[in-house]
Amino acid sequence: MPINDPIAEGLAAGWHHLDGSTMTEDVQLEADVVIIGSGAGGGTAADILSEAGLKVIVVEAGPLKSSSDFDMEERTAYPNLYQQAASMKTSDKAIGIFQGRAVGGSTTINWTTSIRTPEPTLEFWAAEKSVSGLSRNELDPWFEAMENKLSIREWALSPNANNDKLKQGCEQLGWEYTVIKRNVAACWNTGYCGMGCPVNAKQSMLVTTLPAMMTRGGTLLSRVKAVQIEHHKDRVFGIRAQALNEQLKPTGASVMLKGRHYILAGGAIHTPTLMMRSGVIDPYELLGKRTFLHPTLLSGALFDETISAHSGAPQSIYSDEFVWRDGAAGKPGYKLEVPPLHPVLLASKTIGYGRSHAELMEQFNQLQVTIALVRDGFHPKLEGGRLSVKADGSFSLDYPLTDTFWETARDAFASMAELQFAAGAQKVLPISEGMAMMGSWKQTRQAIADMSLAPLKTVVASAHVMGGCPLGEDRQLAMVDSHGRSHYLENLSVMDGSVFPSSLGANPQLTIYGMTARNATRLAGELLKTKSPA
């Protein structure tokens, strides 16, 4: 069955799209609002502002790829759609970080899990981080609006076997579990969301808000990287960018972007990095500090029956049994989910080599993997990482894996193994050096109690980068106010996951959608009040 490519159709119909790789001369572009980043924040803001009648330019450092390019192979998807070809890591290499880098940002490659911001997180922000107006009651209408716009609904089909084992384990143990809401429409249930949806079922920014913005006359720049915020006193007067070639190296052509207002939405690594590189005023040295990752542990389990964890909706069940058990500021909790498995992902995120590794890979279709996402940024001894700008303008991220993290990791490994055995696993393997497949919960529990946990030796991954440019009303705690407006530059806003004052304890896309919808709507009203008639 032929599959329409709405991006190809839109471009043919005359959308304003400029590809940096084709730029040979310097250009200057102007709009009411310049948005840096095209992910959950940038896409949502572009839609709302353009719908309000404002002229918008969206700037994305990655390429414009669409369903015609999504061939469901990791060797294509990772270089095309992920930051650093999916090999991005913290400076000590101990945490691998998955983040999108293409039009649509991480929404193009995420697993579609959509969760409203947990109430304990919002209460913590209000009580400890001077955030105002972001209670669940105040946010829920925005979540509802975005859920309607992006077809976010509870997954109605049966979970695939990978998720079903999570559900079965919870049922056996009496643990909480929830059916996940996903942003999909007419989903084919294939399981390749992480490589770009090949059938345009995922309602990512790529196929929803950005096309809407371009249909209204907005402009999209791809392969154009913002490098410098030009500012003086309390105003931004331009953002300087570089055109990039197909290898994402500068072509030599530069782009000057001018607007009445500027929105940074490049994500929790690139927004703070751009601001730091630009020397944005930061008297309390907040930028790039408290960068959160939901550092994630993995536990493999072998089942007699076929799991085929690559097939079917990647995430449809989660368990919050352990997220808030000791209160928001108490011992860090962890959320239980499952990842889809594909050959490169599994081969690189497991341990060992040679025959033992080959034997594990041969059991690919019997393998179930559970993950535990640790809630960072609440406990005083798990305060996240720190971004810094290197001499060449790129970034490095130091993320200390503290004793508090490892204590939580040990608990998480035990919970995952207990759950997997309860679901009927024959063997369980905590993914950490020194561990082997074990055949009973009793044996595994003891091995986990005795296991050595350490950076590099224990596999830790992240798919959720947050923080580094916090929101709130107290300037000693926040770079932007509770509506995302800069405390120091009157025509600058930040609308992405960098504004979170802690991690969420939940997958972030819906929080970014809801908060951005709220903040961009308010911004549109303010800009329209001062817009001169055309």
Next chain:
Amino acid sequence: MKRRHFITGAFATTAALALGVSLYRPELEPVDAEDSHRALFAVLVPVLLDGALPRMSSPREAAINRTLDAISQTLTVLPQSQRDELELLLDGLENRLGVLVLTGSMTPLLLRSPEQLVVMLESWRDGFLEMQQQAYYGLRELIMASYYSCPEHWGTLHYSKPKI
């Protein structure tokens, strides 16, 4: 010097022709740049992928060569900072002083037996020096990702992408 078929490539090609099939059909773009670390990877790949590589010599060598091409391709898509770090490591493993620092022996890796290479990898894996640990994990991830990125290596996994 270009060494696209470092390991008895001629033999693999001959065998394939004799069987009337092409065992080696690279789908990735050929890497034009001089591939100076191919020899080094050619001794590491069979050790790290022992058990995953085919046992029969012809398909085994085809798979090794395919993986070496995929490694070259993977290196081209890594960010410059990571390529620089890997280049530093690979250069170190190709000169005597670097090998001495990283492995405690001046014997070139190309002259070591698979068993000796396993001892080296295990010492890095279990070691306490961050430099050695990063070398182990960096090379392991690069080789594993490159091998399993190739659809022709998915046979033992019983994995295939759906037809849409």
